[in-house]
Amino acid sequence: MSALLARVPRRTVLPAVAGIVLLVVAADAIGRLGLAGAAWPTVTDVVDYLTSPTAQTLLGRALAATGTAAAIGFVAGGLGALALALLGALLPAAGPGLDRLAAVVHAVPLIALAPLLVTTVGREGTSTVIAALAAGFAVFVAATSALASTARAGRDVFAVLGASRLSTVLRLQLPAGLPTIVDGLTLAAPAAVLGAVIGEWFGARRGLGVLLVSAMQNVQIPLLWSAALSAAALSLAAYVLLVALRGWVTRRFT
Amino acid sequence: MTLAEESERIVRARAAAPVRRPAPRTGGVVRRVVSRYWTIAVLLVGWQLWASLNGYNRIVVPQPGEVVADVVGNSGAYLPDLLATLGMSAAGLLTGMAAGVALAVAVWTSPLVSGMTTPIALIMRSVPVVAMIPVLARVFGYGWQTVLVITTIVSFFPAFVFVAARLRDAPRSTSDVFAVLGASRVTVLRRLLLPHAVPGLLVAFRLTAPSAVLAAMLAEYLMGGRGLGVLFAQSVSFYQPERAWGTALVATVVSVACFVGARAVERRGLARMT
Amino acid sequence: MSQPAIALQSVVKEFPLRRGTAVRALDRFDLQIADGEFVAVLGPSGCGKSTVLRLVAGLDTPSEGTVTIEGARPADLVRGHRLGVAFQEHALLPWASARANVELPWKVAGRPVDTARVDELLELVGLTGFADARPRQLSGGMRQRVAIARALALTPDVLLLDEPFGALDAVTRRRMNLELARIWAEERITTLLVTHDVDEAVLLADRVVVMTGRPGRVRHTESIDFPRPRRTEVTRDPAFHEIVDRLTRLLDESDEPGHSDAAA
Ligand SMILES: Nc1ncnc2c1ncn2[C@@H]1O[C@H](COP(=O)(O)OP(=O)(O)OP(=O)(O)O)[C@@H](O)[C@H]1O
Numbered sequence: 001m002s003a004l005l006a007r008v009p010r011r012t013v014l015p016a017v018a019g020i021v022l023l024v025v026a027a028d029a030i031g032r033l034g035l036a037g038a039a040w041p042t043v044t045d046v047v048d049y050l051t052s053p054t055a056q057t058l059l060g061r062a063l064a065a066t067g068t069a070a071a072i073g074f075v076a077g078g079l080g081a082l083a084l085a086l087l088g089a090l091l092p093a094a095g096p097g098l099d100r101l102a103a104v105v106h107a108v109p110l111i112a113l114a115p116l117l118v119t120t121v122g123r124e125g126t127s128t129v130i131a132a133l134a135a136g137f138a139v140f141v142a143a144t145s146a147l148a149s150t151a152r153a154g155r156d157v158f159a160v161l162g163a164s165r166l167s168t169v170l171r172l173q174l175p176a177g178l179p180t181i182v183d184g185l186t187l188a189a190p191a192a193v194l195g196a197v198i199g200e201w202f203g204a205r206r207g208l209g210v211l212l213v214s215a216m217q218n219v220q221i222p223l224l225w226s227a228a229l230s231a232a233a234l235s236l237a238a239y240v241l242l243v244a245l246r247g248w249v250t251r252r253f254t
Numbered sequence: 255m256t257l258a259e260e261s262e263r264i265v266r267a268r269a270a271a272p273v274r275r276p277a278p279r280t281g282g283v284v285r286r287v288v289s290r291y292w293t294i295a296v297l298l299v300g301w302q303l304w305a306s307l308n309g310y311n312r313i314v315v316p317q318p319g320e321v322v323a324d325v326v327g328n329s330g331a332y333l334p335d336l337l338a339t340l341g342m343s344a345a346g347l348l349t350g351m352a353a354g355v356a357l358a359v360a361v362w363t364s365p366l367v368s369g370m371t372t373p374i375a376l377i378m379r380s381v382p383v384v385a386m387i388p389v390l391a392r393v394f395g396y397g398w399q400t401v402l403v404i405t406t407i408v409s410f411f412p413a414f415v416f417v418a419a420r421l422r423d424a425p426r427s428t429s430d431v432f433a434v435l436g437a438s439r440v441t442v443l444r445r446l447l448l449p450h451a452v453p454g455l456l457v458a459f460r461l462t463a464p465s466a467v468l469a470a471m472l473a474e475y476l477m478g479g480r481g482l483g484v485l486f487a488q489s490v491s492f493y494q495p496e497r498a499w500g501t502a503l504v505a506t507v508v509s510v511a512c513f514v515g516a517r518a519v520e521r522r523g524l525a526r527m528t
Numbered sequence: 529m530s531q532p533a534i535a536l537q538s539v540v541k542e543f544p545l546r547r548g549t550a551v552r553a554l555d556r557f558d559l560q561i562a563d564g565e566f567v568a569v570l571g572p573s574g575c576g577k578s579t580v581l582r583l584v585a586g587l588d589t590p591s592e593g594t595v596t597i598e599g600a601r602p603a604d605l606v607r608g609h610r611l612g613v614a615f616q617e618h619a620l621l622p623w624a625s626a627r628a629n630v631e632l633p634w635k636v637a638g639r640p641v642d643t644a645r646v647d648e649l650l651e652l653v654g655l656t657g658f659a660d661a662r663p664r665q666l667s668g669g670m671r672q673r674v675a676i677a678r679a680l681a682l683t684p685d686v687l688l689l690d691e692p693f694g695a696l697d698a699v700t701r702r703r704m705n706l707e708l709a710r711i712w713a714e715e716r717i718t719t720l721l722v723t724h725d726v727d728e729a730v731l732l733a734d735r736v737v738v739m740t741g742r743p744g745r746v747r748h749t750e751s752i753d754f755p756r757p758r759r760t761e762v763t764r765d766p767a768f769h770e771i772v773d774r775l776t777r778l779l780d781e782s783d784e785p786g787h788s789d790a791a792a
């Protein structure tokens with residue numbers, strides 16, 4: 001968050017802080033007054049729970065599991081998507097089919113993939129694969145549009161120089177498209193976290209998704225909210241990390 | 255860059271549709287169809303081969319034919335749940351997009367509202383909303399209300415961001431014409447800014463429609479009640495693999511259809527408004 | 529000259545830049561336009577022509593000096609819906625038909641649309657057959673004609689035109705000039721036209737004001753006495769070319785270093 005706030009002009013900070021304070025106070029008030037029923041805890045309930053050692057080991061282990069699945073999914077999905085996008089750029093005949101595939105795979109509801117994944121990669125692998133698919137789609141869309149949008153003039157220069165398709169892609173389209181691809185990565189990181197959490201709903205043994213569902217079923221309200229906050233924090237952290245990376249790439253390559 | 259611009263940039267990046275590539279120059283219809291759909295065909299053939307070569311029995315991996323037969327033959331078993339899911343998604347889309355437009359207009363009206371809601375909107379963007387279904391299920395109860403709430407939240411953010419952005423970037427010369435004609439703020443909003451924002455709303459619709467359906471199914475899957483998600487959960491626990499895979503197939507077709515439909519609506523709308 | 533319809537008195541306009549610096553776009557600029565007079569303002573790019581027009585339109589306020597229309601502030605005329613304006617960009621609503629675009633001023637003013645007047649305007653600009661077409665189905669020149677019909681809709685007291693034909697090719701532009709001359713001869717509305725096309729200014733205006741480079745001031749004023757309605761024959765009159773040549777030379781001098789951006 002601080003990476004983001006650092007760039008905000010001062011006059012917008014005050015209302016922004018006011019907005020966030022208001023949000024926390026409102027959340028606490030709803031809990032205290034019981035406006036949303038017993039399932040809405042006060043902020044102190046959640047903070048108390050979060051600071052207890054048992055909660056910390058439990059959440060820590062879940063965070064590690066989900067974080068690992070998301071990270072592996074992010075890297076694998078990102079690399080796979082990049083490879084597919086490059087393939088599409090190298091073999092124009094394959095391109096439209098790959099676009100369709102990406103659109104369809106993205107539109108396939110995760111729930112429909114579950115039976116397929118549970119039988120192929122098992123209950124534990126499902127969450128990683130869904131994370132990879134979610135991240136991969138974001139990267140694929142960004143990469144195809146980045147590779148396709150290289151300025152015409154640049155490509156004509158390469159064509160006149162008699163460059164092969166491979167060298168045009170590697171020496172021109174890829175470097176020129178890098179900022180857009182990194183944009184895709186900033187979207188892919190939170191998408192991978194979300195994919196990992198949802199993937200855990202289909203029978204994983206460990207992870208934030210598992211905690212969320214079991215706390216929901218057993219009405220463990222502070223645990224439920226703590227797990228939800230952890231998932232949100234993980235997603236935000238992934239995003240901030242990638243924004244920082246994007247800043248570095250922008251400075252380095254443009 | 256302010257927070258608002260940052261979140262807007264992100265959502266805009268996500269709005270980028272897959273690139274339309276020029277079709278290969280040579281060849282006729284067959285070639286075009288093959289070049290577009292070869293991946294789908296490969297998927298289907300792969301499924302069939304995988305199921306028969308491994309000699310899986312039908313409990314583990316049913317064959318494509320069996321699944322299609324169940325969907326076509328027992329469509330009565332799917333229809334009520336399909337309609338329930340579609341109804342919830344449509345209702346959530348409507349309320350969520352309406353709320354997004356309303357907040358965008360509120361933000362346009364007052365810089366204070368804008369300053370206070372922007373960080374909240376950014377936080378909402380970073381929260382994996384769909385992963386919060388268990389929390390919402392506890393707060394709003396197991397039932398259709400929660401499905402509606404989740405589809406509404408999912409539909410809200412893109413509509414808010416895109417409409418808010420369009421309200422801010424009306425062409426300057428047109429705004430000047432309205433100013434010189436002595437238009438009130440309400441008139442500017444009604445006759446210039448809201449129509450100008452329609453393309454933004456259409457993009458939001460294309461982005462949101464499949465997500466709303468997906469969120470509805472996940473919520474149903476976790477909570478029970480009615481809908482395709484429930485049908486799926488039940489057929490898994492009662493060992494009805496054709497039904498489970500059939501539900502997956504129906505869900506896929508519905509979702510792809512929503513995407514294609516929303517894209518068509520967007521194209522037609524854009525043609526009308528620009 | 530009785531009370532002028534439009535009066536700018538020693539107007540200064542500065543635009544703030546970063547860190548306290550400012551550009552001075554206009555420097556003690558004086559201009560008076562009589563009732564029913566057509567004045568064209570000529571000047572090199574960036575000299576502040578559009579700024580003059582925006583001040584008269586009430587879109588900006590002067591840093592020093594006063595701008596009055598019929599003795600009142602521009603904002604008062606705006607509130608009474610008594611100004612008409614057309615810019616270089618047609619600024620039409622892309623989702624509305626030509627007719628609906630011409631009807632806009634009535635709707636903005638909250639008055640019932642005068643359908644007969646809309647028909648008359650569409651005929652005046654030669655677009656009767658295109659009433660239901662939307663802007664992107666029209667050519668550039670047709671769009672600009674719709675914009676002018678819209679500017680004339682409420683029979684405004686003052687018509688403001690900022691390079692209304694600036695985006696058109698030379699041939700279309702000349703045709704549109706002649707058409708505007710015809711339309712104006714029928715309506716005779718006090719008009720301020722901003723342009724950098726000398727032919728256009730001389731063909732249309734009763735008086736041409738040439739500005740210096742930035743900061744803009746009045747450098748020269750030229751009365752144009754060709755009888756109205758002016759048709760294409762005017763442009764073949766040697767006197768026309770003599771005036772155009774003289775004004776062009778003045779413009780070229782305004783553009784020389786010392787007057788222009790090169791010094792800044
Ligand atoms: N809103 C603004 N902010 C800062 N500077 C401005 C603004 N509007 C105009 N200027 C400056 O004022 C000067 C005059 O601008 P103006 O648009 O009036 O020129 P112009 O004569 O209409 O030029 P052109 O023929 O190119 O349209 C320019 O130097 C411009 O940079």
Ligand SMILES: [Mg+2]
Nearest residue numbers: 577578579690
């Ligand atoms: Mg100008």
